[in-house]
Amino acid sequence: MATCSIPAIPNKDVSGDNLYGPRICWQPFIDWAWGAHGFKKSYWDDGFGYDNVCNNNLPLSRTLSGIWLLNYSADDYWNEQWSNNILHWGRRYVRNQIDDLRAKCGDGSAIATAFSGFLGIGRRVELYLGFFYSKNVPGRAETLVHESRHLGGKSHNANFPAWSAYGPGKSGADSSWGYKGAWMYGALYLWWFYADGRRTTVALRESARQRANFVIDNAFATHPGFTIA
């Protein structure tokens, strides 16, 4: 068993936790999110927030904030038809894919890992300290979309290009935007959130634009040829 802590929490206005934290402090939402994403008590207690779910300093509240954003950022959030855009159905894709969601320490910087259920390792998504404290709320939603795409069966299929900040020639890129892999899903979600996200702030939408543009520039072996206007 690992034990971890963090030295200080980023400014919660800027990360969005002061906006979304109070919103998740709502028992019907907690009950729904807990069951729909397969939270397991044994992985969310012992300091991770089970006993203090409304405390936005703790991992559980910060995770639920990402889930809240994922679920209520479309104007007509109740319309989650697959024929709509990802701002609408992203939440449905995530909850259908994730059955077991666990909080873990990781190595201190790691964000998340999806385990597809092969090689004797149970199918699950693990979230680490980086998810709770290095990502702002839109970034947490993006991570859930990205990992869900991996659970949907799409691995990365290329090496990062010569110009990539992720490390030229290293594995982990998607070949193209048209491959429709995890990088595309995450960037497209952020892009829609920037363009049409509701119940949020201009600053968080702008942070989503910056992050999506970074992914578009660096995560595809062939540059998609566009940038977010």
Next chain:
Amino acid sequence: MCAASVENGVPGADGPDSFRLGAATLPLRLGPVGQLLMNFLAAMNGAGEDADDVYKLALSALREHGDEAIIEIARLENCCRMGDYPTRWGLIHAAAQLHHAAAMPLFRSVVLTPIPPEASANPHDFSTVAEETILGTTAVDGAAKLARDGNKAAVEALFDFLAVPSISIKRAAVQGLLSVQQGESLRGRIEQRLCPEDRFLLDIKPLDVRKATQIDDPEAQLSDSGRAANKPTTPDLPDRTATSNLGAAGRLSSDGPSIDYRGRDPSNFKRED
């Protein structure tokens, strides 16, 4: 997260872990302008019916101290832990929102200071270079705003940014230059400043998300178990619950956490939907 403390942490290892909260916030000494800056950061990320008015008031108050505000932003950004990317991003974004020429030295410093080598063992998962680059592109966009207002120093800075060894910084600088008045006339000069392998950046088009390739049939992209999943949809927000029964949530679990209202002031948990 470079200063996080982890004992025996291995992603994928079996069994639950344990977490202990450190200091809740960084202790900062703030003068009057620093307090105005904190108010602005809060207003920038606020919600509710009066959010716009609160934001405009906070921005106006901070703009009255433009030069000092930029110095305070630079000081606080410098005080942040290197790994506190959300706060650092918020400060640089705030400098851009000020729309003040005094921010140019800060933008130049953020963009032109070499990005430290990758500190993450697994950059695909989390990349310090990525986070630093996003700070840089935010500063480039701040300079581009000033350039669009005719600030010549900002235009020259954008040209200087073309030499930074980062595709995203260069892309943002190219887009910034092309967006100024008569920016198309700068293409030749931009091309000269870019090395041949980066000149494709001149062909990159700003796009509206509605015109980008979407995911045609997302349901088909689910795993078999994902397609078979039949989970209740999200609970309606209270303002919609009053008028509709659509989307009513089911209570899936009896072992989830409960809100402990004891000793809690309900007004602190007012929701702004």
